[in-house]
Amino acid sequence: MDIKLSDAAEQYRARVRSLLAQELPADWRGIAALSPEEREQFDRTWREFLVEQSLLAPGWPSEYGGGGLDITSHSVVAEEFARAGVPQHVLLTDPVGMTLLGPTVLHWGTEAQKQYFIPRTLSAEIRWAQGYSEPEAGSDLFGVRTRAVLDGDEWVVNGSKIWQTAGAHANWIFALVRTDPEAPKAKGLSFLLIPYDQPGVEVRAIKTMDGGAELAEVFFDNARTSADNLVGGAGNGAKVALTLLGFERGSGGIALALATKLELLRLRDAMRSFGVDDVTLRRRLADCWTSVHVMHCLALRNLTVAASGRPPGPESSISKVMMSEYRKRVTELAVDILGPRALTPTGMPSKVNLGPQPLGVDADSSTAWVADFLHARPGTVYGGSSEIQRNTIGEQVLGLPREPRPVPATKAG
Amino acid sequence: MTFDFTEDQRDFAAMLRSFFDAQYGPDRLREVVDHGKTYDPTFWRTMVDDLDLVGLTVAEAHGGSGGSTVDLCILLEEYGRALVTSPLFATAGLALPALTEAGDEDSRSRWLPRIASGATTATWAVLGSTGAPDLTGTGVQATQGAAGWTLSGSRSWVLDGATADVLLTVAGTPAGPGLFLVETATADGLTRTATDALDPTLALAEVAFTDTPAQRISGDHAPDGLRRALALGTIALAALQLGCLSGALDMAVSYAGTRVQFGRPIGSFQAVKHRCADVFIDTETTRWVVFHAAALASDPETGADALEEAAHLTSAYAASSSFRAVANLLQVLGGIGYTWEHPGHLYFKRATAAARLLGSSTHHLDAVSAVIDAAPSAAPGWGASA
Known part of the structure; x- marks a missing residue:
């Protein structure tokens, strides 16, 4: 039972720290403290720096432009970036490319697919959107209806996908599509890469309850993509999609727990700034701090499992439920601390929609706290709702019987 | 870093599970519960003589097995799960840390061997x-x-x-x-x-x-030693609470999988299944929090402040997670869970009692608040050392 990182990992941490100290200005206060103009400039040079240092995708093999790091070192990079308030992912589409699509192509793709897509994903020539959910297939993921039919050496795609994060910024999508309508539900699916720049693809922004429009919906009307762009083999889409969900697990957990702790310190500073000193609110803050500790312990455990190379266990469902439910709880606490200030949000805007704000956001910005409060709501819905996670735990871990499913009147299709 | 049990530790846990299952079954439990028995000296001797459980963490020089806090927590999880009534927890979980961390040399030489041999309870x-x-x-x-x-x-x-x-x-x-x-x-x-x-x-x-x-x-x-001892006792208590969670989980899942209503096991209904899943989440999260604290306690480099903080966090969490779990257990059990006959209420009472034995959860949360108050403001730490 050893909870300390190895000497080698700690030496690597020291290297990352000195690299950051060299690269960042002396008065650095965190990415969120930059003005929009400064931010634009910073993002450009920072992303170039990450690519040069092979730190944009620290865990990918170095022959494809990744950092070739083991998962523990990757975790150290993520942790030190969170501590320094610099982004691991720069473009809004980078998280999708670096944590979802890249690892999938590296695992399932042909050599030609790797050679084509990986460098272009790193250079941001290709910016990815995720195409899983459909208007009629949310939790029932394998009920997707978007069809792809082979026509010569191209797939012809019809249907639609919804809830793409940063979808308006993407120019390619990886989609779970039905290639065999005769096969049973999950067996007729394939994992297909489709370019946006063609007449058969239309992307529409979805305005969300925070007033923003970061999510998108995409429509395929006889859209086309090369037959070479199917990943993992026809009919294998469900398997590819499920392994994708397990990729990169473990590497970001400790960093996320740290970012969550820094957020709580900002919330404490907000309490001080507002002169709020109420024992109930203080205990709720302490309870949140306790939850952050729980998530840190869980992250250490996940890192151990991931580093051992064992297949993903139930820990990913536990972490998902814990973190998403926690984000609701902590942001509800934040608006309770704001009190009437939540009615008229003022101050610095929020910088990210998923997870805690990076360093540099003013503690007394009610605008940022209210935005976090709204952004926390869908966390227990997307990426497998809390209910789906509990079904997974109940059925796959605890062995409880499945809920009887209605027998379809006709075969799928 | 390997945040996991060793093979030996897994074997130890499995041995304890089968020992308590065989030696401390429902009949013995009923004796205590129905007749107000305190503890059975014969069973105590079995735990001490056959398995050296009370001397687990006593140094070998004093006649113990020289085990770590991690080993003790493994023992207390299984012991707590079996709801054993004996002086083991008070002796090994509370008194031994006090003696070891805060006692002087004379008292340790005098009492540790007697405690390790099972001759003296404390x-x-x-x-x-x-x-x-x-x-x-x-x-x-x-x-x-x-x-x-x-x-x-x-x-x-x-x-x-x-x-x-x-x-x-x-x-x-x-x-x-x-x-x-x-x-x-x-x-x-x-x-x-x-x-x-x-x-x-x-x-x-x-x-x-x-x-x-x-x-x-x-x-x-002594001053630091007493703080360390109380922290160790608190972590030991959390391991006992973990046993409560582990027992509640198995009881809930087993009942949900076999109790039939509307023609199917109630565990197939999401409303019941999700309660079981919540008990699982509470059990697994508590396990890694408890053993994280136990690993800190087993590391001689851990200072009293860090150990105390870990104990408060662990206790605050174990109190709430174990109560949530036993409350879920009783709801899954339905009417039978409210009866004296069914052992479910024993987990319910254990979780309630344990959350008060070394301070309430508000006591621990207020201590966590003090830690938050003392923490420096969030600022980029790439120049700092931690």
Whole structure:
């Protein structure tokens, strides 16, 4: 039972720290403290720096432009970036490319697919959107209806996908599509890469309850993509999609727990700034701090499992439920601390929609706290709702019987 | 980093599981619950002689097995799961840390071998009159006379207080608090009254001292040592709570998988399945929090502040997670869970009692608040060392 990182990992941490100290200005206060103009400039040079240092995708093999790091070192990079308030992912589409699509192509793709897509994903020539959910297939993921039919050496795609994060910024999508309508539900699916720049693809922004429009919906009307762009083999889409969900697990957990702790310190500073000193609110803050500790312990455990190379266990469902439910709880606490200030949000805007704000956001910005409060709501819905996670735990871990499913009147299709 | 159990530790846990299953089954549990038995000396001897459980963490030089806090937590998880009534927790979970961390050399040489051999049972009367742990000696005063030290005052909610051979408590002296030891068989002016307890598997007592002869045993490092000892006791208690979670999980899942209503097992209904999943989440998260704290405790480099912080966090979480789990258990069990016959209520009572034995969850949360207050503001730390 050893909870300390190895000497080698700690030496690597020291290297990352000195690299950051060299690269960042002396008065650095965190990415969120930059003005929009400064931010634009910073993002450009920072992303170039990450690519040069092979730190944009620290865990990918170095022959494809990744950092070739083991998962523990990757975790150290993520942790030190969170501590320094610099982004691991720069473009809004980078998280999708670096944590979802890249690892999938590296695992399932042909050599030609790797050679084509990986460098272009790193250079941001290709910016990815995720195409899983459909208007009629949310939790029932394998009920997707978007069809792809082979026509010569191209797939012809019809249907639609919804809830793409940063979808308006993407120019390619990886989609779970039905290639065999005769096969049973999950067996007729394939994992297909489709370019946006063609007449058969239309992307529409979805305005969300925070007033923003970061999510998108995409429509395929006889859209086309090369037959070479199917990943993992026809009919294998469900398997590819499920392994994708397990990729990169473990590497970001400790960093996320740290970012969550820094957020709580900002919330404490907000309490001080507002002169709020109420024992109930203080205990709720302490309870949140306790939850952050729980998530840190869980992250250490996940890192151990991931580093051992064992297949993903139930820990990913536990972490998902814990973190998403926690984000609701902590942001509800934040608006309770704001009190009437939540009615008229003022101050610095929020910088990210998923997870805690990076360093540099003013503690007394009610605008940022209210935005976090709204952004926390869908966390227990997307990426497998809390209910789906509990079904997974109940059925796959605890062995409880499945809920009887209605027998379809006709075969799928 | 390998945040996992070793093969030996897994074997130890499996051995304990089958030992308690075989030796401490429903009949024995019923004896205690139905007839108010405190503990069975024969079973105690089995635990001590056959398995050396009480001396697990005592140094080999003192006749123990030299095990770590991690080993102790593995033991207490299984022991807690089996709802065993015996002096093991008070002796190994409370008194041993106090003796080891805060006792002087003489007292350790004298008492550790006796405790490790099972000949002497012990407890630490920790709580003050408010129900919070008392390390300042409020409530019990120590006076030094010609014949040595005597204690006056009282302690409530003392685990195994009516049966322990040796009783430790912190008492106030003019020079500050110190750790004192009372030999209960021979001490004059000692009144020990067993009290009815919410949890029938935990024996509690009121202890009153009237000029009771005692030995002052705190060594030079006592102030920090007592903080460390209380932290270790708190982590041990959390392992006992983890056992409660583990037992509640198996009981809930097994019932949900076999109880049939509307023609199918109730565990197939999402409303019930999700409660079971929540018990699983609470059990797994508590496990890694407890063993994280145990790993810290097993590392000699961990300072008293860090250990104390870990103990408060672990206790605050284990109190809420274990109560959530037992509440879910009773709901899954339905009507049968409200009966005396079914053992479900024993987990419910254990979780409730354990959350008060070393301070309430608000006590621990307020300590966490103090940690938050003292933390430096969030600022980029790439120049800092931690």
